Amino acid sequence: EFFEKGPRFLRPLTMNDVADELDLHATTVSRAVAGKYMLTPQGLMEMRSFFATGYQTSDGAEVSNAGVREAIQQLVANENPAKPLSDESLMKGLSKQGIKVARRTIAKYREQLGILPSHLRKSYS
Numbered sequence: 001e002f003f004e005k006g007p008r009f010l011r012p013l014t015m016n017d018v019a020d021e022l023d024l025h026a027t028t029v030s031r032a033v034a035g036k037y038m039l040t041p042q043g044l045m046e047m048r049s050f051f052a053t054g055y056q057t058s059d060g061a062e063v064s065n066a067g068v069r070e071a072i073q074q075l076v077a078n079e080n081p082a083k084p085l086s087d088e089s090l091m092k093g094l095s096k097q098g099i100k101v102a103r104r105t106i107a108k109y110r111e112q113l114g115i116l117p118s119h120l121r122k123s124y125s
Helices: 015-022 026-033 065-077 087-096 103-112
Strands: 037-040 043-046 054-056 062-064
Touching: 015 026, 054 065, 062 065, 065 087, 065 103, 087 103
Parallel strands: none
Antiparallel strands: 037 043, 054 062
């Protein structure tokens, strides 16, 4: 699904999961993917980017950290510039999508995405 629809549909998978499945040590998996890239419909991606932890949604599906970050980006892109969404409001918006994430986690992801806090995104025009 990730290859067709993008990062939001990347499912959580850790190197430990792969190592357990292959009966290897996690460091062996880490060394095997180090410095390797894959050409995907989403562009050239480092193999490490396919390994991510994630969250379980209210309907039992799983969403990766990248999927949560993309959902935050979409919420901010669609917000009213005169009343930007606070981290608390973003948390509630994600909750409506079935994604339960702590406010502090949202603040961390927002900073990673280069999105300013709500009081600095406010447009007065």
